[in-house]
Amino acid sequence: MAFFIPMNVGPFVISCSSKKIQGTDEYKLQPRRSGILSSKEEATRRQLLAVGFASPLVSLLTYSYNLTVLPAQAEDQEIQDKDESVVGAIKSLFDPNETTKSGKILPKAYLQSAREVVKTLRESLNEDPKDMSKFRRTADAAKESIREYLGGWRGQKSVVNEESYVMLEKAIRSLASFYSKAGPSATLPEQVKSEILDDLNKAEEGL
Numbered sequence: 516m517a518f519f520i521p522m523n524v525g526p527f528v529i530s531c532s533s534k535k536i537q538g539t540d541e542y543k544l545q546p547r548r549s550g551i552l553s554s555k556e557e558a559t560r561r562q563l564l565a566v567g568f569a570s571p572l573v574s575l576l577t578y579s580y581n582l583t584v585l586p587a588q589a590e591d592q593e594i595q596d597k598d599e600s601v602v603g604a605i606k607s608l609f610d611p612n613e614t615t616k617s618g619k620i621l622p623k624a625y626l627q628s629a630r631e632v633v634k635t636l637r638e639s640l641n642e643d644p645k646d647m648s649k650f651r652r653t654a655d656a657a658k659e660s661i662r663e664y665l666g667g668w669r670g671q672k673s674v675v676n677e678e679s680y681v682m683l684e685k686a687i688r689s690l691a692s693f694y695s696k697a698g699p700s701a702t703l704p705e706q707v708k709s710e711i712l713d714d715l716n717k718a719e720e721g722l
Contacts, residue, residue, distance in 0.1 A: 615722055625674050626722055628667055631660040632683060633719050636690075640708050661687055679721035686714035 613623040639657040642650045664683070674680045689711050693703065 617721060619677070619721070621677065622673060625668055625671070628660070628664045629679055629683060629718065630722050632657075632664045632687075633715050633722070635660045636686065637712065637715050640703070640712060644702060677721060679718045682714045682718035682721070686711045686718065689714070 611623055612620045613626055614620050615626065635653065635657040639650075639653040642653045644650050665687070668674055668680070689707065690703075693707055694701065
């Protein structure tokens with residue numbers, strides 16, 4: 516004769532079968548496997564389920580984290596670059612020197628004055644002398660920039676050996692030499708104009 520004894524263990528129920536031992540009045544309990552899991556099996560099952568659900572969640576969080584952090588990092592870098600740019604601009608404003616395209620460090624005031632001579636003298640040489648009003652205007656601007664340049668930098672030891680200085684001196688000397696011989700109203704020959712423009716281009720390379 517067999518019968519079942521339900522046993523409550525916490526939230527779990529274990530069903531056992533009882534079978535009479537032959538020749539005695541004793542009964543032996545035999546566990547019966549059912550669809551109900553033991554506490555250890557249930558814990559293992561929960562861990563597997565947790566891992567199964569957590570894996571896609573972790574992947575999703577990682578993906579979302581990257582989407583949110585990378586733009587934030589880019590924004591922080593952009594702010595840092597702007598701050599460095601502002602600091603660099605302030606330093607440059609108060610720095611009396613400037614680095615040229617060729618990598619030389621020269622006085623900023625010299626570079627500004629020399630560039631102005633190159634600009635105004637080139638415009639004057641390229642102006643049509645037949646248009647007297649424009650020619651006179653560009654010639655006056657060139658004359659003024661040359662006067663300021665020579666007054667501030669002629670013979671200055673900090674720049675006298677620079678190629679830009681040497682070439683500007685040559686261009687100005689050639690122009691002055693021609694007009695002193697031909698007169699102030701003479702037309703500048705194309706050869707002389709070409710040589711002066713070439714000197715200006717070489718001077719500009721050092722600025």
